[in-house]
Amino acid sequence: MTTPGTESTDLPTIITVQDVTLLQQNPNPDVLVLDVRSSAEFESVHIPGSYNVPLDLLTEHAAQLASVAGGPIVLVCQSGTRARQAEQALNRSDFPRVHIMDGGINAWDRAMLPLNRGQERWGLERQVRGLSGLLVMIGALGGLLVRRPLGVLAAAVGGGLALSAITNSCGMALLLAKLPYNRGATCDIQGVLNQLARQKGA
Numbered sequence: 001m002t003t004p005g006t007e008s009t010d011l012p013t014i015i016t017v018q019d020v021t022l023l024q025q026n027p028n029p030d031v032l033v034l035d036v037r038s039s040a041e042f043e044s045v046h047i048p049g050s051y052n053v054p055l056d057l058l059t060e061h062a063a064q065l066a067s068v069a070g071g072p073i074v075l076v077c078q079s080g081t082r083a084r085q086a087e088q089a090l091n092r093s094d095f096p097r098v099h100i101m102d103g104g105i106n107a108w109d110r111a112m113l114p115l116n117r118g119q120e121r122w123g124l125e126r127q128v129r130g131l132s133g134l135l136v137m138i139g140a141l142g143g144l145l146v147r148r149p150l151g152v153l154a155a156a157v158g159g160g161l162a163l164s165a166i167t168n169s170c171g172m173a174l175l176l177a178k179l180p181y182n183r184g185a186t187c188d189i190q191g192v193l194n195q196l197a198r199q200k201g202a
Helices: 017-023 039-044 055-068 081-091 104-110 124-145 150-167 171-176 187-202
Strands: 032-035 073-076 099-101
Touching: 017 099, 017 104, 039 099, 055 081, 055 187, 073 081, 081 124, 099 104, 124 150, 124 171, 150 171
Parallel strands: 032 073, 073 099
Antiparallel strands: none
């Protein structure tokens, strides 16, 4: 963990929740905490002062974010996986100071740090686990009790999960993120960009 006064350039890519709280204090008041979860997840719970740019929108707007970010950027998701994917997208746009908060919102909550809470919803990662388990169960039982070819469904889901672990990405999560359930009213990408531009010019 860093100490008060340490510059973000001295920090590694992966930082702790304690590092983030120190970056939010002087002399780094312009640190940008960027939450890359879905809008619905953000509305359910988020770090005070953070901005929501869902992962599926981040790549499209990475260059614009690079032009208006005035300080270090800390990427946050539920547990850290999506933040790592976001870091790869931002690095392609030459962001100079990008950090990933280790453990995501889960770690922030365990540290009993402040959170803004709204209506509780299932997070995207929980939805993926639930849907994957349901499809495997349907495929396995269907293959045993109804028609053997239904067992292919369980194998396909298992293969997809293995591939997502190898590539550190999840196609099912990207698809689920597009459902109305995961599309809240919070994310206003143009509003975020305008506000960051104003802060940078202040």
